Amino acid sequence: MRRTASALALAALVVLAACGDDDGGAAAPTTAAPTTAAPATAPATTAAPTTTAAAFPVTVEGANGTVTLDERPDAIVSLSPTATEMLFAIGAGPQVVAVDDQSTFPDDAPRTDLTGLEPNLEAIAAYEPDLVVVSNDIRGVLDGLASLDIPALLLPAAADLDGTYEQLEVLGAATGNADGAAELVASMQTEIDELVASAPDTPEALTYFHELDPTLYTATSGTFIGQVYALAGLENVGDAADDGSGYPQLSAEFLVAADPDLIFLADTKCCGESAATVAARPGWAELTAVQAGNVVELDDDVASRWGPRVVEFLAAVVAAMEATAG
Amino acid sequence: MTDAGPLRVRGWWLAVAAGSVVLAAAVGLLVGPAALAPTTVLRALLDGLPFVDVDGVSARDAAIVWDLRLPRVVLALLVGAMLSLCGGAYQGAFRNALADPYLLGVAAGAGLGATLALTGGAGSASALVPLAAFLGAIAAVVLTYSVGAAGDRLRSPASLVLAGVAVASFLTANQTFVQQRNSETIREVYSWILGRLSGARWADVALLAPYALLTAVALLAHRRQLDVLGVGDDEASTLGLDPRRTRLLVVVAASLGTAAAVSVSGLIGFVGIIVPHTVRLLFGASYRVILPLSLLFGATFLCLADLAARTALSPAEVPIGVVTAMVGAPFFVLVLRTSRVPG
Numbered sequence: 001m002r003r004t005a006s007a008l009a010l011a012a013l014v015v016l017a018a019c020g021d022d023d024g025g026a027a028a029p030t031t032a033a034p035t036t037a038a039p040a041t042a043p044a045t046t047a048a049p050t051t052t053a054a055a056f057p058v059t060v061e062g063a064n065g066t067v068t069l070d071e072r073p074d075a076i077v078s079l080s081p082t083a084t085e086m087l088f089a090i091g092a093g094p095q096v097v098a099v100d101d102q103s104t105f106p107d108d109a110p111r112t113d114l115t116g117l118e119p120n121l122e123a124i125a126a127y128e129p130d131l132v133v134v135s136n137d138i139r140g141v142l143d144g145l146a147s148l149d150i151p152a153l154l155l156p157a158a159a160d161l162d163g164t165y166e167q168l169e170v171l172g173a174a175t176g177n178a179d180g181a182a183e184l185v186a187s188m189q190t191e192i193d194e195l196v197a198s199a200p201d202t203p204e205a206l207t208y209f210h211e212l213d214p215t216l217y218t219a220t221s222g223t224f225i226g227q228v229y230a231l232a233g234l235e236n237v238g239d240a241a242d243d244g245s246g247y248p249q250l251s252a253e254f255l256v257a258a259d260p261d262l263i264f265l266a267d268t269k270c271c272g273e274s275a276a277t278v279a280a281r282p283g284w285a286e287l288t289a290v291q292a293g294n295v296v297e298l299d300d301d302v303a304s305r306w307g308p309r310v311v312e313f314l315a316a317v318v319a320a321m322e323a324t325a326g
Numbered sequence: 327m328t329d330a331g332p333l334r335v336r337g338w339w340l341a342v343a344a345g346s347v348v349l350a351a352a353v354g355l356l357v358g359p360a361a362l363a364p365t366t367v368l369r370a371l372l373d374g375l376p377f378v379d380v381d382g383v384s385a386r387d388a389a390i391v392w393d394l395r396l397p398r399v400v401l402a403l404l405v406g407a408m409l410s411l412c413g414g415a416y417q418g419a420f421r422n423a424l425a426d427p428y429l430l431g432v433a434a435g436a437g438l439g440a441t442l443a444l445t446g447g448a449g450s451a452s453a454l455v456p457l458a459a460f461l462g463a464i465a466a467v468v469l470t471y472s473v474g475a476a477g478d479r480l481r482s483p484a485s486l487v488l489a490g491v492a493v494a495s496f497l498t499a500n501q502t503f504v505q506q507r508n509s510e511t512i513r514e515v516y517s518w519i520l521g522r523l524s525g526a527r528w529a530d531v532a533l534l535a536p537y538a539l540l541t542a543v544a545l546l547a548h549r550r551q552l553d554v555l556g557v558g559d560d561e562a563s564t565l566g567l568d569p570r571r572t573r574l575l576v577v578v579a580a581s582l583g584t585a586a587a588v589s590v591s592g593l594i595g596f597v598g599i600i601v602p603h604t605v606r607l608l609f610g611a612s613y614r615v616i617l618p619l620s621l622l623f624g625a626t627f628l629c630l631a632d633l634a635a636r637t638a639l640s641p642a643e644v645p646i647g648v649v650t651a652m653v654g655a656p657f658f659v660l661v662l663r664t665s666r667v668p669g
Contacts, residue, residue, distance in 0.1 A: 102509065117509050215517045215525055216643075241642035252524065253394040254641030256386060257360035270510055272447070282393035282527050286386045 060174045064142050064154035072176040073131035073151075077124055079116035080135035083155055083171065084109050085307035087133070090172050091180035098127045104301055105309070125150065131174060158306035160227050161192070168308070184308060191311045196231050199318045200325040205235040208262040209255060209289075210303075211278075214271050216250040223247065224306050225266075232317050234262070256283045262320055263289040264296045266303040273297075296320045339609060343622035347403065350629040354399040357633060359641040360390050367391055398526035401590065402632040403625040404538050405523070406597055408587040410624020412580035413598025414605070414616045415545045418552035419576040420483040427584040427598040430490040430577065434497035435466025436588040440518050441501050445508035455518070456533055456589035462497075463585030469493050471577070483559075483573065521594035521647040523632050530590040541583030545617060548576055552613035594628070595647050600654045601627055607665040627654070 057070045076096045078084040084103035087096055098112045114123055116134060119141040124132060125148055132145055132152040145152040153174060158164045165185045172181025208229060210219050218238035219225040223246040226236055237258040241248040267273045275295040284290055298316060302309045355371070356364045366383075370391040373380040409427050416425040428434075439462020440455050448454040474489030505515050551572045554562050559569040584598075601624040602616055609615045631649045638644050 115509065117512075118506060213513050213517065215514075215522060217513070217517075241639070243639055243642045248639075248642035249524065251359035251636050251641045251643055253390045254359035256390050256394065257362075258641075259386065271514060282397070283389035286389045 055176060055178075058173055058176075060153070060170050062153040062170060063156050064137065064152065067151050067153055067174070069131065069151055069174055071130070073129075073174070075127060075129050076131045076133065076175065077114070077127050077129040078103060078133045079114060079119060079124075079141075080133055080155060081105070081116075081301065082135060082157075082305040082307040083133040083153075083167075085305060085309060086168055086171050087175065089180075089308040090168060090175070090177045090184050092171065092175040092177045095175055097129065121145070121148070133171070158224055160224060161231075161310070163224070164306045164308075164310060165189075167306075188308060188311055192231070192314060195311070195314050195318050199232045200322050201233075202325050205233055206261040206321060206324060207235045207237050207258070208264060209237050209250075209258075209260040210264045211267055211273070212247065212304075213267045214273055216252060216255060217247055218250055220246050220248065225303065228310060228314050229317060232314065232321060234317070234321070252281075252283065256286060259288050261289060262294050262296065262324055263287070264298055264303070264317070264320070266298050266300050268297045269300040292324070294320065294324045339615075339619060340622070343619050343626070346626040347622055347629075350626040350633075351399055351403060354402065354629050354633050355391070355395060357637060358390075358395050359636055362387060362390065367395075371396075393528075394526075397528045397531055398523055398632065398636075399629060400531050401526040401534070402523050402629045404531065404534050405587045405591045405594065406601075406628025406631075407621045407625040408534070408538050408541065408583045409594065409597040410601035410620040410627070411542060411545055411617060412584045412587075414602035414613070414620040415548075415552065415576050415580040416598075417602055418555060418613050418616075419573045419580070420487060421556060421558075422483070422487065423603070424599070425487070426595075427580065427587075428494075428593070428595075429487060430470040430581060431466035431493040431497060432463045432581055432584045432588060433593050434494040434501065435469075436460070436463040436585060437519055437593065438462050438497045438501040438504070439465075440589075440592075441504050441515050444511050444514050444518065445504055453529070456530070459518075459589035460585050463588055464581070466493055466497055467577070467581040467585070471574075486577075518592045520645045521592035523591055523628075523646055524636070524643050526590075534586045534590050537582055537586035541579050541586075542621060544579035545576065545583075546621075548572065548579075549613045549617045552576065552617070556611075556613075591646075593647070594650055596650045596654045597624060597628055597631075600650075600658045604658060604661045607661050 056072050057068055059066055059068045061067075072095075074095045076087065076092065077098045078087060078096060079100045081100070081103045084096070084099045085105050087093060088106050088109060093106075093109070097110060098114060099109045100114045100116045101111060102116065103109050103111055114120070116136060117138065119134070119138055121141065121144040124141075124145070129150055132150055134141060134152060134154055135156055137154055142152050142154060153170065155167045155170070158167060165188070168181045168185050169178070172178040210225060210229065212218055218241070220239050220242045221227065221230050221236045222242065226246075229236060237255070237260045238248065238250055240258075241250050241254070263278065265273050265275075265278065274297055275290075275293070278284055278295055279290045289295055296316065298313070302313050302316075356367050362370075366387055369380045370383050370387045372378050373383040374388060374392045412427040413425070416427060416429050417423060419425075420429070436459040439458035439460070442462075443452070443455045443458035448458075470486065470490045470493045473493060474486035505512060551567060554565055554567050555569055555572055557565075562569045562572075602620045605616050605619045605623060609619060628650070631653060632646055634653065635644045635646045635649045638649075
């Protein structure tokens, strides 16, 4: 198993090295931190990053501080579904030996019983990882990994798209895929700019409700999710309920009174909600969005992770706006 | 204490308690996160009655009043009444001041049932969830009773209480295990366990109402026997009461009512302890007084607690369990400090 993984990683290395030649070994990522990002959060790479093993040792900055990798990792364990998506998207997939049970994308990610919610050090160590990526430091997992001399990166939920780009670049540098990360970030930025430009202009901003679960928990504009909608120019009815957490529970009668133009369901997989089930809820038949068919069924995972598929999420939002604005 | 004392107190206070229910329900209906004028609420309310037609009531206002606010107020009244009444009955049946409606594992059983339904793919709006919770609650009480009865043939209620502790721990462990194995539904499970009235539907009211009626009738009919039980099993026997039979009847009725309440509202804590004790401290230790007043004041209490839950951070919701504990516990301490403890 590990032998195969190593072989794959080696193959990937060769391929990436070849790609790197075209670029002449991209310099430090220029896409990071447009104007205001604090230097502390920007990915710091000491050695001139190239995609070859020669770039190592490399030092990167996670939310848990500075992490130094002596060699290009080829046994990565990811306990974060978003990090898994990022790793595969930047070309580090072949270096990944195990991902947690919630890492549902991509299909060929090596899913295991490992869980990021109840991390088990022994189970993680059994994969002999040379890099572990987590999104939450639960039960002192980072301290535990440090005591085992296993390098670990903490990449918590990004606050905004720049945070996503930074994490992609950190992972790129840490795994020897800086070029792949830079390319991905550039293409994401282009696609997002295009989507934002194509979003229909309405005389009055369209309003929306983003449903996290059937008990009407939602995400305000201050969250990563809310910022994606804001990019498209939508107005969040949940902002009225902002309680500082960013994820308040709305009263059903407030929602019916607010009558948003668009309803986005991010609980289609977890809870089996759909346009039909919400239309059957008490009082919801009176909602404009329900009557006009503007209830959008999102993929829970796409609409909750801060990874590369945020582009898909924004595309779904813009498509729904076009349908609504007619 | 003479018979006339508590009875006279009861007559007077029954009217006050009933009035508090009506008042709480009225305030609950008129106030809410959707800023409807009181006249709008009243007009929408009237318009929804059969054979009454009020002009100028929008479909949305009607939906807010009839489909969202009214069922929630009614459900809060029913759940509050059930939890308080059953808590009082448990305290009498077990002669244990700390007994609450969840004593015999009802909460743990309902939690396991609901978790199994939710992780098994039933959406949280599915009718399967309350059904599974109800069956889980009943199964837990049956298990507790058979374990406790096997212990020492129910000679003391303590063995039943201990059996309840064991069964509850066991079922909670199972519930936690199932929940951890299915982390994708963890949010739904938690929101069920925290207790909620926010999604109240008429279907929930319809599910609870028949059990609530049955439980209320059965328990109120046994309020005198609970007083007799208070003197101890042996003494009660000499007074011509079969303590085991009475206890079984009361426990079955109270468990049924609690299970039905829990199945539609999740686990709402403190109500079943605080309300009966407050009544006991204020109006005396006779179950002839405690049971009917707990029923009424319990309804009032939860209706007002739910009002706070949906208006304190409006339009955001506060979990109802947080309100009942945060408001209920200090209030209870206040009553405890200002009253003479009977006996």
